[in-house]
């Protein structure tokens with residue numbers, strides 16, 4: 191089924207979202223990008239003023255529906271929405287600031303964007319007869335709790351579960367929408383350093399490789415995409431390790 195080729199990426203000023211934007215631009219698509227850092231959005235715009243559409247937007251302001259509507263109007267519809275916005279901190283002392291910021295961004299802001307994206311597709315696809323793709327970036331962190339970064343790991347469990355709910359909803363409503371849960375291990379971005387610390391990171395994927403694998407998974411209509419693919423093994427291990435071992439790692 192035909193998919194409108196236009197893409198909207200929430201959180202494209204750096205890291206995975208930015209790499210996805212560059213990849214889709216190379217494919218000749220129109221790309222709408224959001225984030226708080228205006229200068230970085232303008233930098234993307236300067237690469238292809240005709241095909242990049244920028245929206246300075248803080249996902250925690252809960253105005254996602256209007257950003258999506260505006261982007262759809264500006265580009266002539268949207269076929270793919272990818273939610274990359276996210277923060278993560280090492281916070282062993284459980285300081286309130288980082289814990290709450292993580293929940294506001296990765297849970298509250300994510301929910302606002304994901305729900306608005308689903309509703310956009312529910313309306314647009316029923317009129318156009320086209321198919322759509324909605325993806326959110328969860329994490330390998332989603333499978334178990336963390337002593338060093340509890341809110342980040344918990345927020346990603348929420349993201350995975352929420353996306354599964356939307357996937358089920360799309361199937362039940364016979365909506366031609368593929369909902370993909372993207373599960374990266376470590377990708378070489380600023381955020382990975384913040385969550386993983388300087389030690390303990392392994393199998394770190396270059397951000398371009400991660401973006402290419404995500405785009406490929408979305409093209410193939412995958413429901414779950416491990417990035418890179420070998421992280422499926424770690425996910426399996428995390429699921430089966432008993433608590434008495436996991437708690438000591």
Ligand SMILES: NC(=O)c1ccc[n+]([C@@H]2O[C@H](COP(=O)([O-])OP(=O)(O)OC[C@H]3O[C@@H](n4cnc5c(N)ncnc54)[C@H](OP(=O)(O)O)[C@@H]3O)[C@@H](O)[C@H]2O)c1
Nearest residue numbers: 201203204205206225226227249275276376377379381382
């Ligand atoms: N890197 C990894 O190893 C890894 C692993 C698993 C999952 N992930 C997930 O991948 C996603 C992208 O992260 P990344 O690694 O690419 O890190 P990044 O380079 O720090 O990118 C994070 C993006 O989120 C945006 N963002 C943060 N807070 C926002 C807010 N309040 N409103 C709107 N946008 C906001 C940032 O834009 P502004 O700052 O301009 O707002 C930025 O574009 C995140 O959800 C992260 O949890 C990353």
